[in-house]
Amino acid sequence: MDTPPKAIAGVSTFLDDRLGAGSFLKRNLRKMFPDHWSFLLGEIALYSFIVLLLTGTFLTFWFKPSMGHVMYDGSYEPLKGIMMSEAYASTLNISFDVRGGLLIRQIHHWAALLFVAGMVVHMLRVFFTGAYRKPRELNWLIGIGLLSLALFEGLTGYSLPDDLLSGAGLRITQGVILSIPLIGTYIQFFLFGGEYPGEDIISRFFTLHILLIPGILLALITAHMILMWVQKHTQMPGKGRTEKNVVGAPFYPAFMAKAGAYFLFTFGVLALLGTFAQINPIWLFGPYTPADISAGSQPDWYMGFLEGSLRLMVPWEINLFGTSGGTIPLSVLIPALVPLGIIMTGLALYPFLEQWVTGDRREHHIADRPRNNAHRTSIGISAVTFYGILWLLGANDEISANFHIGLYETTIFGRFAIFLGPVIAYIITYRVCIGLQRKDAEVVSHGVESGVIKRMPNGEYIEVHTPPADDILAHIRGKKEIPVIESGVDREGIPPKGARSLIGRLRAKMSKAYGTDRIPLEEGHGHGEEHAAVGAGERKEVH
Amino acid sequence: MIGTGRSVNSITARRRHPLARFAVVALALGLLGGGYALAAPTGSTADAAVASGKADDVAQGKDLFIAHCASCHGLNAEGTKSGPTLVGVGAAAVDFQVSSGRMPASDPGAQAPRKPLDEWVTPQAIDQLAAYVQSLGGGPTRPAAEQVDPAKGDPAKGGELFRANCIQCHNFVGAGGALTYGKYAPSLNESSPTQIYEAMATGPQAMPVFNDSTITPDQKRDMIAYITSVRSQVDPGGSGLGRIGPVTEGLVAWIAGISLLVLAAIWITAKKRQAHS
Missing domain, CATH: 1.20.810.10 (Cytochrome Bc1 Complex; Chain C)
Known part of the structure; x- marks a missing residue:
């Protein structure tokens, strides 16, 4: 009964003989997503x-x-x-x-x-x-x-x-x-x-x-x-997810x-x-x-960010040889080309810059959780902030008219925010990522809160922690180290030729900052004295 | 006063009473104001009003003016540091400002906003104020009813004029827009045809004057016809989103469109196939 009806089998054999569709479909219809x-x-x-x-x-x-x-x-x-x-x-x-x-x-x-x-x-x-x-x-x-x-x-x-x-x-x-x-x-x-x-x-x-x-x-x-x-x-x-399966x-x-x-x-x-x-x-x-x-x-x-950059720009222009030689209207040229250039070029170069900084030539099929690459996430959020401020200020006349804020005040705010905003966003995002990583590390080493408060014989109260569920643990443990390029210092303390130049030193420095894992997952229980009580209790419960 | 020491003492005592100085100032002001009020209506500009039987309006208007306007515009409408002179602004300006609630201004901001009318602001009170200010030095008068009748105007012609002269500040449907230093071009949605006409004739606040040689009264009526027809139009494409252009459209695309689709994505992927059990 498993053979298909003749009407279908005939057509599919006809197509299969000519297109090779059968093996193609067999291979691809079962592709995992x-x-x-x-x-x-x-x-x-x-x-x-x-x-x-x-x-x-x-x-x-x-x-x-x-x-x-x-x-x-x-x-x-x-x-x-x-x-x-x-x-x-x-x-x-x-x-x-x-x-x-x-x-x-x-x-x-x-x-x-x-x-x-x-x-x-x-x-x-x-x-x-x-x-x-x-x-x-x-x-x-x-x-x-x-x-x-x-x-x-x-x-x-x-x-x-x-x-x-x-x-x-x-x-x-x-x-x-x-x-x-x-x-x-x-x-x-x-x-x-x-x-x-x-x-x-x-x-x-x-x-x-x-x-x-x-x-x-x-x-x-x-x-x-x-x-x-x-x-x-x-x-x-x-x-069960590895670099080799889907x-x-x-x-x-x-x-x-x-x-x-x-x-x-x-x-x-x-x-x-x-x-x-x-x-x-x-x-x-x-x-x-x-x-x-x-x-x-x-x-x-989607053009709002260009509108915003035009509205924020200061009125600069260069007049060559008086006004007879021609004018370079920087007040149009810069806002039209620079933010677009920064965003698009930055996006296009980022994978290659990251490879250059980390020296990571491996293939990656497991996605990163954003928190686990704090610098990348922070760079991304500051770019989003840069874009977002330009975008917002593209509507500054509507903001001014509808929220009764002075038009010039919005412009002045934007001129500062476009430089300060991304920096602030970077710092905040970085701290948030590190905080989330700490939380992960805590879940791995301490388990999750069970909601049970227990009184010890000596009168001390502890909160009982239980080990996290398997899938959550596997998700957290999916954190992968970001490689750091080896400084390659030889026994006399002299770095290799490539790392001696200014760019080489910069690269080594950035690589160290970008790749160093500040919150390793396996940090055990060394959380200091203030957690001793909780730690003591949970060791008893977990093990 | 000799021999009446007691009463002298009492007069002296009253003279030194803490409220005495206010009483004296009030008396002086009253005399001054009263004397002025007796003297002022004899001005020659009021003759026309007297002749046309509107002298009462002018006098009443003056009282209203003293009560509600003079603190900023001066007792003779000559203007002070906090308000411009009103000599020559005409009845149209008075009607526009007072009937829209902009005047009397509640506080000296960058621009007086439209607001609900005070209780004393009745059509009659506006008539009287307008007559008084008109009597001071002429100026644009109020339009007749048929001059602002939208039904008599040509909206298509008015639309061209509206686009050429108004929308750079008021937006393409008169939804309003921002100006510099806290000023703004207000929405025209609440303006009556008369107010629109008067605004063009008098150029209130940040607005330029469009006098009859720039835009003829007929053209003004065409523009009124366009403004009123467009604002009463039911948006054929659904919600008009405030009719302020792509800003609200972008917000809707992100807040409604992307949010709904993200929710749909979460919903679709949350439905896991159950393992056979």
Whole structure:
């Protein structure tokens, strides 16, 4: 009875003989996927991307990527008879006259926000658990590429409807391009096909937005997935989990069901948002004219940190040879390029810098718990703080207007916070990590509190500790030492050649700081006198 | 007074009473104020008001002014360190400021906010105050009802003017925005058509004046039509999220969107397959 019916067997044999699908499926359907909620975060981005492709296709059926002038004659009264671009008029048409158009437009926009947000939370998960380490550095770099492209994809999409708000974003983009020394003006004339705003930019952005960038995104996402599949997913430390195995559920049926359910969840959340929360109401903004600008003009959230850096920047500029030689507007150039550069370059280089500092060339398939690499976690949190302050201050006018805080006060606060905030965040995070490590060490050496208070014959009270459960213990014991490069001092106390230079010494110093385990798990019971009573009691109970 | 030592003593005693100095000051102020009140309405600017039968309004308005406004704007509306002169601001300015509750200001901040009206602020009281201030030196008058009737304006034309002139401070739907040094462009959602007109005509607080040669009365009516039609519009896409643009959208994407999906992820992965037992 175990043989399949002939109708199925025939077809599958046909396919198997020609595609070799049988052995492929046999190998891959049973592939194991580890179970942890944070491993699903990247799927938010993946499924949002699918929704974006589908809704985007719908939108292209009616959107006209043209800056030709038309008079609006649709069903939205307050704009009737107004001259506008075809792009804007067709977006109004999608919103008010195409059945389901507004819903699809809103889902598309919400999906765009969640696409980037999903990427960011996924990236943070990968960073804080050290899942970017060998052999996954290339996949990490692909991820950085995806994130950068997503920002650009968002920017071009945001500009397409040619409403007043998108025009403000376009104008800033043009300003940034112009601020690039020497070649800036050439690039702007090339990109816009003449003076700003010209007649070409919408159709050019359209091609980029629906063809080129999604194409590259799709290719990179595929590569990202294949690499993940081939290299296998990292897993959290735990019982029975080693660097050589993967403990979890097989792709078919368990993981596939979960992934499918998660797609439906993502789609459901996007549909909910698209139905109940209005996004990008272009009819309220009005058509774009370069002369108009609205208070509260903001980019979508993922560009907010660039907006913030622009708002925080002090008005510096360099005038070469008076004003005749040309101006380098540092007040635009620095905020546009430096924070983005710090964040993206920092992300891309981090796996390699970490390898260089620790000298760690091993493969890692067990993820780190963030607390166990205190310096990495602190660096990550201070980067998040840096980003977060810029992001927050990108909305300083709304903060000022809604919370009645002076506008300049927010700027001045931001100018200090952008330097102090990351430092404070580093220190606090480091202390928190060390504290959590202490707690782990305590659980390993003392056990967990049982809630039972016991009175000893000599009148002393102790709290009885019991050994932790196996899985918790295995999870904690998954802590892995971070290698420190050997100082390699020979018998005369002379370090090797490479470690003598300034950089060599710095590297050795950083390596020692980064790798030294301050709270080893097996520290026994040496906790000092004040714990003697508890220690004495628990030794009796535990052993 | 000789021979009436007792009464002299009593007068002296009263003269030295602790409250005596206040009584003297009050008497002097009363004489001054009363004398002034008798003298002031004889000013020539009031002639027109007298002729049109509004002299009563002017006089009543002056009383109200002395009671509620003079401490900052001066007894003659000439202005003090804490308030500007009101000579020449016109009835429109009075109506805008008082009917929106901005004046009398409760405290000298960067900007007087809209607030609930005091009990004494009735339409009649505003009329009287306005008549008084108008009598001082002219200025923009209040618009007639049909000048601010949204139904008579063209919202599409008004929208263009609104985008060109107002939204850089008031935001694209008039939700308001921040200005420097603690000032702000208030939300227009609570402003009556008359108040919107008067604000354009008089330029209250940080706002510039859009006089009739910059924006004609008809254009003002178009703008009023646009503002009132957009603010009464039901958002077709769901909740408007405050209509302040992408900031609240980003918050919703993170707080609602990402939170819901994280909860879903936790839920999905928490359902462990039970071992066969």
